[in-house]
Amino acid sequence: MGNLKSEWTPIVKEKYISKVVRRLIEKMDFEKFQKIILFGFSDNMKWIYRIMKENNKDLILCDWREKFIAYDCGGKQLLSILEIKNSSKYQVIVCLEDINEIKDSVRFIIENDLQKLNYVFDNQVPNFPFNYENPYNLIAQKAKQRAKSMISDEQLFDLIQFIDQTSSVEGDVVEFGSLHGGSGAIISEAVDCFSPGKNVYLFDTFKGIPKSKYGLDFHWINSFANNSFSEVKNAFKDMKNVNVIAGDINITYKKIKNNLSFAYIASDTYESGLLLLNYLWPKLNRGGILAVCDYGSFPNCYPLTVIVDLFFEDKKEEIFVYKPAKLGIFILKK
Numbered sequence: 001m002g003n004l005k006s007e008w009t010p011i012v013k014e015k016y017i018s019k020v021v022r023r024l025i026e027k028m029d030f031e032k033f034q035k036i037i038l039f040g041f042s043d044n045m046k047w048i049y050r051i052m053k054e055n056n057k058d059l060i061l062c063d064w065r066e067k068f069i070a071y072d073c074g075g076k077q078l079l080s081i082l083e084i085k086n087s088s089k090y091q092v093i094v095c096l097e098d099i100n101e102i103k104d105s106v107r108f109i110i111e112n113d114l115q116k117l118n119y120v121f122d123n124q125v126p127n128f129p130f131n132y133e134n135p136y137n138l139i140a141q142k143a144k145q146r147a148k149s150m151i152s153d154e155q156l157f158d159l160i161q162f163i164d165q166t167s168s169v170e171g172d173v174v175e176f177g178s179l180h181g182g183s184g185a186i187i188s189e190a191v192d193c194f195s196p197g198k199n200v201y202l203f204d205t206f207k208g209i210p211k212s213k214y215g216l217d218f219h220w221i222n223s224f225a226n227n228s229f230s231e232v233k234n235a236f237k238d239m240k241n242v243n244v245i246a247g248d249i250n251i252t253y254k255k256i257k258n259n260l261s262f263a264y265i266a267s268d269t270y271e272s273g274l275l276l277l278n279y280l281w282p283k284l285n286r287g288g289i290l291a292v293c294d295y296g297s298f299p300n301c302y303p304l305t306v307i308v309d310l311f312f313e314d315k316k317e318e319i320f321v322y323k324p325a326k327l328g329i330f331i332l333k334k
Contacts, residue, residue, distance in 0.1 A: 149182020
């Protein structure tokens with residue numbers, strides 16, 4: 001046998017206590033308040049109650065969700081927060097970290113006029129709804145299981161919001177330049193969430209960018225040929241409203257016959273930008289959004305960026321334009 005002393009390491013409680021738990025405990029004020037309440041059944045509640053119990057501090061445990069009322073935590077039962085005296089002499093430590101749960105709890109507090117209680121919040125999760133808030137995170141998870149995307153999560157989150165914003169606008173949804181299907185997956189899952197039944201059309205050559213008739217597009221020839229029509233089409237085989245269309249988009253774009261609620265141009269070139277802007281804009285219904293993914297992607301997309309500027313130069317009275325800090329431009333048709 002080896003040396004038992006060197007092989008055995010005792011469990012050190014402090015190693016398992018999160019920074020949030022430490023901070024919440026530091027914010028407890030037993031001198032100022034008559035009662036300290038732990039609110040929101042969670043691991044944080046379990047840890048805080050255990051530590052405070054070991055320090056001979058008596059706390060009230062509660063929740064607003066019916067399923068946790070009368071739950072046991074460290075041997076103590078949870079009450080409904082509605083049973084708690086609504087007094088400014090009480091301090092409430094909100095033990096939750098999930099952003100959706102925290103928002104739900106705050107909504108319950110507001111709707112039940114429990115504002116006299118003094119609440120303390122803390123969490124480690126940054127505020128990026130794409131990863132943490134419903135339904136955006138659910139849309140993102142489903143989409144990433146379908147296909148990978150080359151664009152940033154911030155850009156993908158914008159797409160979800162555009163589909164949400166235009167959910168009540170009639171018309172189909174189109175994307176030009178689908179590549180691996182990642183952004184198309186985000187768009188399709190968002191449509192399924194916010195406006196199920198809308199037709200979605202995803203266009204790409206699936207053979208790379210063809211030679212353009214404009215020298216401004218010289219550097220694009222054969223770019224993005226590293227994809228597969230079969231793979232992308234198969235990714236959407238269970239979504240009957242999604243149509244994946246292969247071919248030169250400078251020709252296939254004419255397959256769009258109906259009016260549109262959202263149009264996404266991610267085709268990079270001057271030629272496609274010129275064609276699509278002129279064809280799609282008249283079909284975009286009022287309240288619809290047209291987004292150009294690569295606007296401002298320099299140096300390759302100078303021509304595309306300029307043609308977008310020129311196209312909307314005389315339309316300022318009928319549009320709302322938003323330019324993110326990095327890439328893209330989004331135009332709302334008033």
